Amino acid sequence: MARNIGGVVADFDDVWRSRRxxxxxxxxxxxxRAGDTWVRFHTLPGAKRFPRNDAERRTVFSRHRAVLSELCSVTATSPQDLRVMTSGWSSSPEPAGRSTRLVAAFGESAYWRSLLVDDDTDHQWWQHIYIGTSTLGSPRLRALLRLVADDRAGDVVITSTGAEWLYHPYDGGGDVIAPTQAIRDGLRDKFFRWLPPNAEGL
Incomplete structure (x- = not known):
């Protein structure tokens, strides 16, 4: 990586707190929390959740890439310098590592922060978030998105260096948090064939 990953995380923390x-x-x-800037796109025809062959995996990746490329284009942000959040989970607030398969697929990332995501009377569950860098065309990003598509990695968030927009790929699609309602509407119009068929947009 061109920059020390620790410095990338420190810079991103400042950006996140300022913008988000x-x-x-x-x-x-x-x-x-996104209100009228959220839109969801499905990554396979017919709202199919999981790819079953290489052709369907190519479709999943091409749709993710198309939406991400358009986000970069309409916000004048660089597809060559993305920030990628991945996570590990544990019952302790102490940072826990990510899964072996996730590390093998995406590689280097640095710890950013931990969040309490479940706090019932008998059990606590923490999410430990790591920040990595990638380009839109990187094989490691493609490998990560394949894990997501196969439901083997969760709560991935991709964004720009300035966190102008957020993209959450999941098994079956991707959620966009656009900078403005107008940009959200433009994405809906451009990729209308990939919109969920139900009124709730899910």
């Missing part, structure tokens, strides 16, 4: 405030970067919860 106290928003918790938990992928599957982002849409609840």
């Amino acid at each position: 405030g106290d928003l918790e970067p938990i992928g599957h919860l982002l849409r609840y």
Whole structure:
């Protein structure tokens, strides 16, 4: 990597706090805080959840890449310098590592922060978030998105260096948190064939 990953994390922490405030970067919860800037796209025809062959995996990746490329284009942010959040989980607030398969697929990342995501009377569960860098065309990003598509990695969030937009890929699609409602609407219009068929947009 061109820069020390620790410095990347420190810079990103400043950016996140400035632009996103106290928003918790938990992928599957982002849409609840996004209001009218959220839109979801499906990554396979017919709202199919999981790819079953190489052709379907290519479709999944091409849709992720198309949405990410458009986000970079309409916000004048660089597809060559993305920030990628991945996570590990544990019952302790002490930072826990990520899964072996995730590390093997995506590689180097540095610890950023831990969030309490489940606090019932008998058990606590913490999410430990790591920051890595990638380009849009990187094989490691493709490998990560394949894990997500196969439901072997969760709560991945991809964004720009300035956190102008957020993209949460999940098994079956991707949630966009756009900078503005107008940009959200433009994405809906461009990729309307990939929109969920139900009224809730899910």
